[in-house]
Amino acid sequence: MKNELEIIEKAKNGDRKAQVELVLKYEKKVFNLALRMMRDKEDAEDVMQETFLTALRKLHTFEGRSQFFTWLYRITMNISLQKLRDRNKENAMVSLSDPDIESIHGQHLSEWPAFSGRMMSNNDFRKLLDKAIKELPAIYRSVFILRDLEGLSTIETQKLLDLSESNVKVRLMRARFYLRQTLQKHFQENQFNEQ
Numbered sequence: 128m129k130n131e132l133e134i135i136e137k138a139k140n141g142d143r144k145a146q147v148e149l150v151l152k153y154e155k156k157v158f159n160l161a162l163r164m165m166r167d168k169e170d171a172e173d174v175m176q177e178t179f180l181t182a183l184r185k186l187h188t189f190e191g192r193s194q195f196f197t198w199l200y201r202i203t204m205n206i207s208l209q210k211l212r213d214r215n216k217e218n219a220m221v222s223l224s225d226p227d228i229e230s231i232h233g234q235h236l237s238e239w240p241a242f243s244g245r246m247m248s249n250n251d252f253r254k255l256l257d258k259a260i261k262e263l264p265a266i267y268r269s270v271f272i273l274r275d276l277e278g279l280s281t282i283e284t285q286k287l288l289d290l291s292e293s294n295v296k297v298r299l300m301r302a303r304f305y306l307r308q309t310l311q312k313h314f315q316e317n318q319f320n321e322q
Contacts, residue, residue, distance in 0.1 A: 131195060139186050150179050157203050163272045164207035166261040178203045201287050204269055211265040259309040263302055270295055271302035
């Protein structure tokens with residue numbers, strides 16, 4: 128297998144075969160991230176296409192200081208966030224501005240709950256979770272998706288979204304809190320529990 132840096136250098140020099148190789152290597156990962164952000168297959172396909180067009184156009188700016196996929200992830204996130212802002216301007220103007228780290232001092236939110244396999248395989252529950260994630264403002268959704276669904280570390284998320292570490296933690300806390308409240312309300316109303 129060819130060294131990725133060699134493929135990138137060839138792609139930078141206009142080698143179409145190398146460019147196609149990069150797209151094929153990462154298209155599934157980019158699509159999955161876009162789908163988690165956009166919550167719509169067609170929108171995710173648009174984001175994926177725009178991501179690769181942007182990446183190939185700006186490939187000359189990739190200096191190799193980070194992993195290529197980290198660079199591609201950031202492009203995907205930026206395009207997704209812009210599309211979400213354009214789609215729903217009021218979500219971009221979240222009335223609950225990010226609190227200072229001091230304002231959450233003393234609040235304890237346990238880790239995101241581990242849902243049982245039975246719950247996760249329940250179609251109604253999955254739809255509810257998808258709907259709740261879709262309703263999250265984009266600034267919180269992006270952090271939640273990267274940290275809790277994609278499994279990235281706080282530092283990786285911080286770098287990808289160009290945020291401070293405390294901002295990542297605050298946004299994740301707020302996303303988890305919102306989702307927990309939404310799901311608990313559903314559990315209480317529908318007795319959606321393990322018996």
